Amino acid sequence: MATKVFNKFYGKEKLSGKCVLLSQDRFCVKLNGFSEEAIVIFKTIPSRSYDPKSRIWNFHIKDYALLLSKLQTLQAKLSIDKLPGFVLNCIKKTQNEVTVDFTKIDPVLASALMPFQLEGVSFGIDKLGRCLIGDDMGLGKTFQALAIANYYMDDWPLLIVTTASMRAIWEETIRNYLPSVSIMQVQYMVSGKDYIGEAKILIVSHDMMTRCLDMLLTRGFGILIIDESHVLKNFKSKCFNASLALAKRAKRVLLLSGTPALSRPSELFTQLSLIDNKFFGSFYEFSKRYCDGKQTQFGWDASGNSNLEELEIILAKKFMIRRTKEDVLKMLPSKQQEVITLDTKLEEFSEQDRNCLIALAKKI
Incomplete structure (x- = not known):
């Protein structure tokens, strides 16, 4: 949620909001306070949708320009951070089907x-x-x-x-x-x-x-x-x-x-x-x-x-x-277990080496 910052306009508190992308074709408007006038405008947008859990309105990206133009009428009471240009350019770019040779x-x-x-x-x-x-x-x-x-x-x-x-x-x-x-x-x-x-x-x-x-x-x-x-x-x-x-x-x-x-x-x-x-x-x-x-x-x-x-x-x-x-x-390929038999056998060690190894094993 946007940080709650208020600006004064003729003695009244000015709300702020932020447009944020939710998916490649939907965005939401996060307000830092309640605005009945903004909600009235939200309800006029064809692709509107309301999330009761987050209490945030979201819209299809095709209605982005329409929503901003309507919210412009509230600029004295509400300031909106738009989607950055790089975000809009990125999602507007059509995804072509890649054929790799x-x-x-x-x-x-x-x-x-x-x-x-x-x-x-x-x-x-x-x-x-x-x-x-x-x-x-x-x-x-x-x-x-x-x-x-x-x-x-x-x-x-x-x-x-x-x-x-x-x-x-x-x-x-x-x-x-x-x-x-x-x-x-x-x-x-x-x-x-x-x-x-x-x-x-x-x-x-x-x-x-x-x-x-x-x-x-x-x-x-x-x-x-x-x-x-x-x-x-x-x-x-x-x-x-x-x-x-x-x-x-x-x-x-x-x-x-x-x-x-x-x-x-x-x-x-x-x-x-x-x-x-x-x-x-x-x-x-x-x-x-x-x-x-x-x-x-x-x-x-x-x-x-x-x-x-x-x-x-x-x-x-x-x-x-x-x-x-x-x-x-x-x-992923199935795990494979392999038993590796060592060439060197215990019997090939001298009796002194075997006794030393056995003693070490008992200490562990």
């Missing part, structure tokens, strides 16, 4: 993708290779990102920014599922002295990306994959600014994170700005709308959250696809 993806990789992963690939291609894959851990974000990057292979070289612990996973996945790419063209950068001029796929750590930014910019990567993108939540950090410089040069930007920080929207802004740094206008506009941003004696406070339903609609429409394990449980 999966023959452009390496057959080995394409055949390994499960149905929900194919959906993720289609989403990424629909967004022209600029999106955030926010699936839970273990749902194959690596496979989906590589498939999208492979689809846009004409825009390579490809830069993969990841953690040191994930380096081996990326290298193994590329080796096993992208046989069309020679292993000699896949390189892991370990220092600023490395020659990267012939690498089709370059894997770097977040720290190495920051330290060797000029070198990476010179190479001119057309596709950028940033793994664990939630580490870029601080827009003042060197790592984020390095990512932003690379993202502005790249034609495709794929972000991967199992924890994209939906509970604190302010941490999403940096990631979303890598995908489209002009969409929200500025952090101030974003935080005012979705972080309950307000001025305090300590400065601008954007640690809260507001209008999360609307933000989730914008994310799903424009930026992000996210599935949990519960969402895709039926599509």
Whole structure:
């Protein structure tokens, strides 16, 4: 609910309200007080609907302009915050049915993708290779990102920014599922002295990306994959600014994170700005709308959250696809149990070693 703030107009209290998106085709008007005149106007709108639980009126988006024009007659008594321009532009954009030519993806990789992963690939291609894959851990974000990057292979070289612990996973996945790419063209950068001029796929750590930014910019990567993108939540950090410089040069930007920080929207802004740094206008506009941003004696406070339903609609429409394990449980392969027999047998130990092991087992 909007914060209750009253302005004086000829000695009377002036109410305020806010338009908020509820779905792709409905919005509501949240008032900070009772206005009989506003309700009279609400009842004249053809698509009106009243929720008795929340006591809030909502309408079809096609009646948005009509409602605002009628509420204009109450401007002396009621001020309304309109839907931001980026919200209207986003929901007005028609969703075209995407036909993905999966023959452009390496057959080995394409055949390994499960149905929900194919959906993720289609989403990424629909967004022209600029999106955030926010699936839970273990749902194959690596496979989906590589498939999208492979689809846009004409825009390579490809830069993969990841953690040191994930380096081996990326290298193994590329080796096993992208046989069309020679292993000699896949390189892991370990220092600023490395020659990267012939690498089709370059894997770097977040720290190495920051330290060797000029070198990476010179190479001119057309596709950028940033793994664990939630580490870029601080827009003042060197790592984020390095990512932003690379993202502005790249034609495709794929972000991967199992924890994209939906509970604190302010941490999403940096990631979303890598995908489209002009969409929200500025952090101030974003935080005012979705972080309950307000001025305090300590400065601008954007640690809260507001209008999360609307933000989730914008994310799903424009930026992000996210599935949990519960969402895709039926599509996951069954768990397999395997008994591994060790070659080394206890009898092969010396009597002294056996006695030592038995003694240790009794202490546990």
